[in-house]
Amino acid sequence: xxxxxxxxxxxxxxxxxxxxxxxxxxxxxxxxxxxxxxxxxxxxxxxxxxxxxxxxxxxxxxxxxxxxxxxxxxxxxxxxxxxxxxxxxxxxxxxxxxxxxxxxxxxxxxxxxxxxxxxxxxxxxxxxxxxxxxxxxxxxxxxxxxxxxxxxxxxxxxxxxxxxxxxxxxxxxxxxxxxxxxxxxxxxxxxxxxxxxxxxxxxxxxxxxxxxxxxxxxxxxxxxxxxxxxxxxxxxxxxxxxxxxxxxxxxxxxxxxxxxxxxxxxxxxxxxxxxxxxxxxxxxxxxxxxxxxxxxxxxxxxxxxxxxxxxxxxxxxxxxxxxxxxxxxxxxxxxxxxxxxxxxxxxxxxxxxxxxxxxxxxxxxxxxxxxxxxxxxxxxxxxxxxxxxxxxxxxxxxxxxxxxxxxxxxxxxxxxxxxxxxxxxxxxxxxxxxxxxxxxxxxxxxxxxxxxxxxxxxxxxxxxxxxxxxxx
Amino acid sequence: xxxxxxxxxxxxxxxxxxxxxxxxxxxxxxxxxxxxxxxxxxxxxxxxxxxxxxxxxxxxxxxxxxxxxxxxxxxxxxxxxxxxx
Numbered sequence: 001x002x003x004x005x006x007x008x009x010x011x012x013x014x015x016x017x018x019x020x021x022x023x024x025x026x027x028x029x030x031x032x033x034x035x036x037x038x039x040x041x042x043x044x045x046x047x048x049x050x051x052x053x054x055x056x057x058x059x060x061x062x063x064x065x066x067x068x069x070x071x072x073x074x075x076x077x078x079x080x081x082x083x084x085x086x087x088x089x090x091x092x093x094x095x096x097x098x099x100x101x102x103x104x105x106x107x108x109x110x111x112x113x114x115x116x117x118x119x120x121x122x123x124x125x126x127x128x129x130x131x132x133x134x135x136x137x138x139x140x141x142x143x144x145x146x147x148x149x150x151x152x153x154x155x156x157x158x159x160x161x162x163x164x165x166x167x168x169x170x171x172x173x174x175x176x177x178x179x180x181x182x183x184x185x186x187x188x189x190x191x192x193x194x195x196x197x198x199x200x201x202x203x204x205x206x207x208x209x210x211x212x213x214x215x216x217x218x219x220x221x222x223x224x225x226x227x228x229x230x231x232x233x234x235x236x237x238x239x240x241x242x243x244x245x246x247x248x249x250x251x252x253x254x255x256x257x258x259x260x261x262x263x264x265x266x267x268x269x270x271x272x273x274x275x276x277x278x279x280x281x282x283x284x285x286x287x288x289x290x291x292x293x294x295x296x297x298x299x300x301x302x303x304x305x306x307x308x309x310x311x312x313x314x315x316x317x318x319x320x321x322x323x324x325x326x327x328x329x330x331x332x333x334x335x336x337x338x339x340x341x342x343x344x345x346x347x348x349x350x351x352x353x354x355x356x357x358x359x360x361x362x363x364x365x366x367x368x369x370x371x372x373x374x375x376x377x378x379x380x381x382x383x384x385x386x387x388x389x390x391x392x393x394x395x396x397x398x399x400x401x402x403x404x405x406x407x408x409x410x411x412x413x414x415x416x417x418x419x420x421x422x423x424x425x426x427x428x429x430x431x432x433x434x435x436x437x438x439x440x441x442x443x444x445x446x447x448x449x450x451x452x453x454x455x456x457x458x459x460x461x462x463x464x465x466x467x468x469x470x471x472x
Numbered sequence: 473x474x475x476x477x478x479x480x481x482x483x484x485x486x487x488x489x490x491x492x493x494x495x496x497x498x499x500x501x502x503x504x505x506x507x508x509x510x511x512x513x514x515x516x517x518x519x520x521x522x523x524x525x526x527x528x529x530x531x532x533x534x535x536x537x538x539x540x541x542x543x544x545x546x547x548x549x550x551x552x553x554x555x556x557x
Contacts, residue, residue, distance in 0.1 A: 062556055066549060073545055076538040082531060346495040348476040348484065357474075433474065435502035436523075438530040 060463070067412075067459045068452040071419045075448040078427040082437050087428045091270075094263035097253070108160030115143065116163035116214070122392040123211025130205035131381075134388035139210060141381045142389070145374035148247065152367035153265075155255075156248025158241060164221040165234055165241070171222065174229025178236055183278030188285045191239040192323060195289040199296050200319050200472040242282060249273055249360070250367045250421075266421040269360035271429045277352045280359040281331065287366045287454075288330040292323055294373055294461040296469045305470045315471035334359070337446035345434065345443040357433055358447050361425035365454065368418020372411035372462050376403045411462045419455045423448065488516075498523045 058066075081087065115138060123135030130136045151158060159165065202209040224233045234241040248254065249268035254261055274280055295301055296319070309315050338354040341347075347354075380400045387398040426447050430440035476492050478484040484493035485500035489508040494500040497519075504512055505520030512520065 058553070058557055062552060065552075069545055069549055073542060076542050076545075079538045080535060347499075348478045348493050348495060350475045350477050353475050435506045436499055436527050438527055438534055439499060441531075441534055 060460075063463070064456045064459055067416060068456045070416055071423060071452050071455045072448065074420045074423045075427075075444065078423055079441050081427070082431070082441075084431055084437075087431050090264065091267050091428050091432075092263075093267070094254075094261040096258075097260050097262050099260050104157075105160045108157055109163075109166045112161040112163035113166055116167075116218075118389065118392055119214055120211050122388075123207040123214065126207060126392050127394070128207055130207070131384060132388065133207040134392040135207040135210050135214075136205060137381065137385045137388045139214075140204065141378055142385045145378040146382065146385075148244070149371060149374065149378065151244045152247040152250040152370070155251045155253030155260075156244050158244035158248075159234070162234070162241065164218060164238070165230065167218060168222050168225040168233075169230060171225045171230065174225070174227055174232060176227055178228045178232045183276055184236065184242070184282045185278050186237050187239050187242050188278070188281050190237065191243070191282070191285050191289060192327060194239060195292060196320060196323055199293060199323075199469055200316055239282075243286060246273075246283065246286065246363050247367055247370075250363055266364050266425055269363055269425045269429075271357050271360070271432055273360045274356050277355065280334075280352075280355045283359045283362050283366070284330050284334055285327060287362050287369075288327050290366060290369050290373065291330075291457070291461065292326055294369075294458075295326075297466045298461060298464040299467055300464070302467050302470045309471050319472065333450060334362075337450045340446035341443045344445050345439045347434065347439065347443065349433075354443075357429050358426055360429070361422040361447070364421040364425055365418045365451070365458075368414045368421070369458055371414040371418075372458070375410045375414070376408060379403050379407065412459065415455060415458050415462060419451055422451060426451075498526060502527065 119135045119138055122133060122138075126135065127133050147161075197203060197213065201213075203213050204210075221233070221238065224237055227233075228237070249270075250266055251268065252262050252265050254263065254268050274283065305315065305318065308318050334355060335351065338351045338358065341354050341358070342349065342351055349357075380403050383398045383401055426444055427440075430443050431437065434440040434443060478493040478495075482493075482495070484495065485497045486493055487500055487503055487508070489504065489511055492503065494503060501516070501519040501523035504516050505523070509517075509520075
């Protein structure tokens with residue numbers, strides 16, 4: 001993109017570039033100061049997530065408002081970075097790295113298949129206590145918490161590791177064409193169904209149930225791959241492949257057409273990441289699924305269930321209703337924000353196009369929220385995973401790790417950082433898209449408000465005491 | 473993916489090079505300068521430079537307001553923390 005009369009005056013260009021850099025440098029300093037200034041307070045709140053609320057050093061409402069304030073202030077600070085060349089430079093900053101691709105692929109396949117075998121065998125034949133079962137520990141702690149973190153903190157290795165893909169490779173290239181008009185919606189339904197099963201059934205702590213689910217997943221994948229072919233199935237339908245692909249866009253190491261590249265985290269979230277509206281639907285589902293997962297272990301949820309379930313609503317129906325209704329609300333809010341952006345910008349881009357522009361920034365939030373949710377959990381239980389993985393048939397004796405107090409600040413800092421990255425991604429995508437810089441800023445009002453509200457919701461959830469999900 | 477649609481009752485400013493509709497003349501002029509600078513006529517170039525100036529003014533104004541808002545946010549939290557803790 002050409003900035004202010006760049007073509008005509010090249011001397012002005014260097015000046016402008018320097019000014020841009022200076023402004024950006026000050027912005028970073030100011031943001032860091034703000035983050036440091038607030039994190040002292042936040043750290044207290046995060047560290048006491050399982051303690052009595054009256055031990056918070058500040059009232060909960062002020063803590064939530066501070067979080068919202070940090071996100072709002074990031075938007076205001078970002079408005080001082082308006083040099084298109086600089087924004088593009090930050091976004092495109094990447095260095096090539098060479099990795100032994102074939103060797104890594106085979107290693108990944110081996111690890112994936114080994115893990116699957118371990119989970120199924122130990123799930124059916126191993127110990128039944130959740131903290132002794134290799135199946136439970138490897139799936140929930142090792143894979144869904146620990147491995148998933150590597151996909152957004154390092155890079156997406158799932159296409160190589162994915163045992164479901166490796167197992168179904170020999171099934172050929174499919175019998176039918178995938179109905180294109182379905183888009184990513186089957187993937188959305190699949191994802192919400194997985195979350196529903198995870199929250200309401202025994203798969204979280206019953207090794208036999210978990211192993212059954214894994215075998216069922218292999219069967220469904222085999223049918224799907226048989227019908228539509230491996231490439232189409234994992235590209236369009238399989239929700240796990242899609243989650244890790246989207247997480248991988250947040251990560252610094254990315255695979256491009258000409259090899260691997262290392263860039264700044266979040267800069268893979270480009271305006272063309274999502275192909276159509278149904279893929280926006282999947283991103284929103286991912287954000288909502290993580291929220292729902294956290295929401296169902298809050299005291300508020302237990303209170304609500306205590307009210308609704310004894311009144312005659314079956315618990316499973318209640319969970320399903322909230323899961324679907326909450327998703328509809330999230331989609332509705334995001335749609336409304338895009339429609340509002342269209343007016344404030346102003347622009348004649350369709351609401352769908354605007355949703356596609358701003359949805360990638362939500363992925364930084366989804367990844368940060370995942371980290372917030374699972375970091376201390378993963379760290380605490382990691383010795384048990386190692387032990388269970390090497391002694392899958394006998395109960396473990398390892399102790400869980402005592403997580404040092406200061407690490408408890410990670411969830412809060414991570415939620416905030418995720419939102420700040422999201423603000424920056426939205427900012428740079430807006431500048432990439434809109435011809436006018438003031439229009440680019442005005443287009444972000446609604447998204448910023450949504451992000452502030454969502455930060456406050458997420459912070460509220462991560463600082464609530466964690467209760468077991470009731471009635472299921 | 474960047475699909476544009478003007479409301480039926482609007483009179484959009486249309487790009488002479490690619491027919492894309494824009495809500496205001498200024499946004500159209502900026503678009504012409506960004507996307508079709510090589511094919512632009514002298515008149516379109518002048519319009520682009522004027523639009524850039526106007527945009528710059530709006531941007532400057534926005535940043536003054538943003539600065540004021542930042543100061544307000546800062547003092548709001550400073551006072552609130554002082555009062556609460």
